[in-house]
Amino acid sequence: MEQVEEMKATRSTGRAIIDCDVHPYPKSVDEIRSYMQEPWKSRYRGSGRGFFDNPVHGMRLDATPPNGGGAGTDPDFVREQLLKPFGHEYAVLMPRAFCNLLPDPDYATAIAAAYNEWLADTWLGKHNADGVFKGSITIAHQDPHAAAREIERWAGHPHFVQVMTDSGARAPFGQRQYYPIYEACEKHGLPFAIHPGTDGMGINVQPSPGYPTHYIEWHTCLSLAFQAHLVSFLTEGVFERFPGFKIVLVEGGVSWLPGLMWRLDQEYKALRYEVPWMTKRPSEYLRDHVRISSQPLERPDDDGHLLQMLTMMDAEHILMFASDYPHWDFDSPKHAFPKLPDAMARRIFYENAKEFYKL
Amino acid sequence: MGRHVVGNAAELPPGSRKIVTLENRSIGVFNVNGAYYALKNSCPHQAAPLCAGPIKGTNLPSKPGEYRYAREGEIIRCPWHGWEFDLTNGKSLFDPHKCLVKTYEVAVEEVREEQEEPSVETYRVQIEANKVVVYI
Ligand code: FES
Numbered sequence: 001m002e003q004v005e006e007m008k009a010t011r012s013t014g015r016a017i018i019d020c021d022v023h024p025y026p027k028s029v030d031e032i033r034s035y036m037q038e039p040w041k042s043r044y045r046g047s048g049r050g051f052f053d054n055p056v057h058g059m060r061l062d063a064t065p066p067n068g069g070g071a072g073t074d075p076d077f078v079r080e081q082l083l084k085p086f087g088h089e090y091a092v093l094m095p096r097a098f099c100n101l102l103p104d105p106d107y108a109t110a111i112a113a114a115y116n117e118w119l120a121d122t123w124l125g126k127h128n129a130d131g132v133f134k135g136s137i138t139i140a141h142q143d144p145h146a147a148a149r150e151i152e153r154w155a156g157h158p159h160f161v162q163v164m165t166d167s168g169a170r171a172p173f174g175q176r177q178y179y180p181i182y183e184a185c186e187k188h189g190l191p192f193a194i195h196p197g198t199d200g201m202g203i204n205v206q207p208s209p210g211y212p213t214h215y216i217e218w219h220t221c222l223s224l225a226f227q228a229h230l231v232s233f234l235t236e237g238v239f240e241r242f243p244g245f246k247i248v249l250v251e252g253g254v255s256w257l258p259g260l261m262w263r264l265d266q267e268y269k270a271l272r273y274e275v276p277w278m279t280k281r282p283s284e285y286l287r288d289h290v291r292i293s294s295q296p297l298e299r300p301d302d303d304g305h306l307l308q309m310l311t312m313m314d315a316e317h318i319l320m321f322a323s324d325y326p327h328w329d330f331d332s333p334k335h336a337f338p339k340l341p342d343a344m345a346r347r348i349f350y351e352n353a354k355e356f357y358k359l
Numbered sequence: 360m361g362r363h364v365v366g367n368a369a370e371l372p373p374g375s376r377k378i379v380t381l382e383n384r385s386i387g388v389f390n391v392n393g394a395y396y397a398l399k400n401s402c403p404h405q406a407a408p409l410c411a412g413p414i415k416g417t418n419l420p421s422k423p424g425e426y427r428y429a430r431e432g433e434i435i436r437c438p439w440h441g442w443e444f445d446l447t448n449g450k451s452l453f454d455p456h457k458c459l460v461k462t463y464e465v466a467v468e469e470v471r472e473e474q475e476e477p478s479v480e481t482y483r484v485q486i487e488a489n490k491v492v493v494y495i
Contacts, residue, residue, distance in 0.1 A: 056441035062411055330439055335405035 015087065015346065017333055018353035020293040021195070021250050021322035022082065022091040024123045024133075025072040035114035035121075040107055044114075047098055050201055052218040054328055063326030071326040075127035082325045083132060086333045089350070090359055091325075092134045092161060094195050094250065095119055099140050100166040101202025108140035109150070116154055124159040134357065136164035136193055142203070144177055148184040155188035161357045162191045167225040167252065168198030170205065174232030182242050191246040191291070191356065194229060196222040226252030227260055230290070234264065237277035239289045248291040248356070251324060255298040258312040261286070286318055291356050293322035294348065295331040303338035316344045320353040361495065368467050368489040371395070374432055378410050381495055386410070386463060388493060391433055391446050397463035397493050398435070398449050407439035409460060417443055417452060464494040 026032050029046035036044055059071035063081065067074065083091060095118075099111040115138045124135045137154045139147035147163075154160045163185050171177070173194070185192050199222060200206025207225035212218045226249050239245060264282040272278065292313075300306055310319065323331050333349065340348065353359065363381045365388055371377055376389045378400055385400035387410025402409040416431035434443050434452070443452040444460055451458035470490040 054441075056436055057413075057438075060407075061413065061438035062408055328440060330405075332405040332407075 015349055016089045017087050017321060017349050018090045018092070018357075018359065019082070019086075019088050019323050019325070019333075020092045020248070020320045020353055021295060021324050022078065022093055023072050023325065023327060024075070024078075024093045024095055024119065025070055026118055026122075027069050027073045031122075032111075032114050032118055035117040036110055040110040040114075043107065044111065049098060049101075049197065052200075052212075052215050054215055054219075057328055060326045060328060060330050075123055075133070078325070079132070082323065086323075088132065090132055090134055090353075090357075092136065092353070092357065093119065093123055094136050094164055094193070095138055096197065097138045098166070098198055099138065100142070100168050101198040101204055102140075102142070103203050105140060105143035105146065108142050109146040112138040112140045112147075112150060113153075116150065116160075120154070120157060120160070124157070128159060131159070133159065134161040134359070135159050136162050137190070139163055139165055139181065141165050141169060141178060141181065144180040148180040151181070151184040151188065151190065155184070155190065160190070161359070162193045162248065164193040164195055164250075166197035166199075166204075167194050167207075167222065167229065168201060168204035169225075169229075170203055172232030172236075173229040174234070174236030174238050176236070179238075179241070182238060182245050186242040186245040189244065189358070191248050193248045193250050194226065194252065195250045196225070196252060199225050222251075223253030223256055227256060230260070231264060231282075233289075234282045234285055235275050235278065237275065239285050240277050240279065246289050246291070246356070248293060248320070250293045250322060251295055252292070253296070253298065254292055254294060254313070254315075254319065255306070255309050257292065258309060261313075287314065291318050291320050291352065293320050294336065295322040295324045296329050297331055297336050299336075306338060307340070310340075310344065316347050317352065319348045320356065321349045363493050363495070364470055364490045365493055366491055368491050371491055374414065376410065376414070377491075378408075379493075381493060384495070386493065386495070388465060388491060389414070389435075389446050394447070395465040395467060395491055396446050397465045398444070398446065399461040399463075401460070402437045402439065402442065403451075403458055403460055404437065404440060404442055407437050409435065409437050409444065412436045412438040412441075414446070415443075466492045466494070468492050 033041055033044055063071035065074035065077040095115050097111050097115040099108040102108040119135050123133050137160050139150050151163055198204050208221040261283040365379050371390045373390050373392050376387055378387050386397050387400050388397045400408050400410040412435050415434050416428055417434045419427040419429050421427045433446050435446050436443050449460040449462040467489050
């Protein structure tokens with residue numbers, strides 16, 4: 001508690017922050033392996049995304065801890081470099097297990113489970129005396145029933161605040177094979193977070209028409225998957241079937257939202273007949289069920305355009321700040337946004353997440 | 360506003376850098392192929408410590424499908440988002456007129472060393488040496 005007070009005192013942004021996307025990494029592959037059983041234990045080598053890797057660097061180069069290890073592996077250094085200077089009250093951790101690209105659902109489920117055990121033991125356990133770290137339950141959506149069991153296993157944990165998956169998938173997330181996952185989320189009041197990753201890799205389709213060539217292309221188009229998933233959630237009636245179910249789109253882009261909703265609301269007028277379970281216009285589901293995190297925030301040359309866009313999308317109620325620390329495309333809480341109206345800033349940087357995650 | 364000796368020229372060989380604080384400003388001093396440059400250590404984008412970034416070459420503008428890698432050692436990339444800046448003038452490669460980082464004048468001068476903290480056991484000595492000097 002004392003440490004939290006101290007953080008509030010030293011913050012330099014002048015406001016409390018809840019950061020909805022911070023990445024913790026294990027110190028080594030062996031650390032994850034130690035939470036696995038055979039036959040997976042000896043099979044697991046850890047893996048990244050494979051192709052489409054950043055040509056510059058994947059991690060902020062100044063995020064390497066001075067005491068050794070890779071970026072994001074040292075909870076104390078994350079406190080030192082991110083939480084204290086900016087005034088973070090909570091950091092929502094999103095581990096990168098990359099298990100969603102694997103064809104073998106049992107193996108993928110074993111990796112997800114190991115990541116959850118590791119996170120609970122370390123970042124949410126022995127390195128979390130001040131409670132600033134909140135975690136995400138990693139699931140393998142390849143086996144939705146196993147995923148639901150994994151959610152059950154952790155739902156009672158005080159520091160896991162959501163369920164997470166990569167945006168890479170074999171089918172849009174509104175479809176019914178995923179419902180065991182959503183049922184478990186709803187039962188335990190855990191939002192379902194989608195984070196970019198494994199799109200077009202392993203078993204997953206690429207949301208652009210075919211495979212792009214360059215990282216710039218792949219990275220820009222990551223937001224396409226989010227749009228497809230969101231439309232699917234809405235039109236399949238997931239929020240009607242699971243009225244308490246909520247989702248958060250993390251790192252999927254922000255400014256496409258108004259255009260997409262206008263389009264969908266317009267389509268709804270003519271095509272409602274096809275999806276009669278939608279009792280409201282698509283945009284009306286947003287406030288109750290959907291949150292979007294800010295990073296990477298599109299930054300037009302004219303700040304006025306961004307401010308208008310934030311108003312159009314009702315950012316005051318649905319946008320939550322995220323930094324994506326320690327990844328290369330980190331957004332600084334001090335510089336990612338133009339000057340916002342006070343009330344809007346407070347909600348984006350703090351209150352929306354506080355309510356959403358019941359912190 | 361002033362003149363600051365930041366070190367011996369011999370200690371800053373080509374390809375190397377030194378990050379110093381002068382008048383409360385963090386500044387990176389670089390030796391690029393024998394010429395010296397100084398840049399403000401703050402990226403114009405989101406204020407990352409720019410001068411700590413990797414020093415590289417770059418791909419020059421070229422026809423589609425062609426790569427012309429050149430200017431090795433003259434380009435610094437931001438340690439956060441990797442924007443490229445020309446060490447010799449502080450300008451970003453993608454928008455040199457609008458996106459640039461502040462530069463400072465650097466000179467190599469013969470400086471008469473003034474003895475610091477003289478004590479009874481030492482004698483005052485004067486060494487002539489080439490010093491890197493930053494003007495801000
Ligand atoms: S802060 Fe330097 S490129 Fe973004």
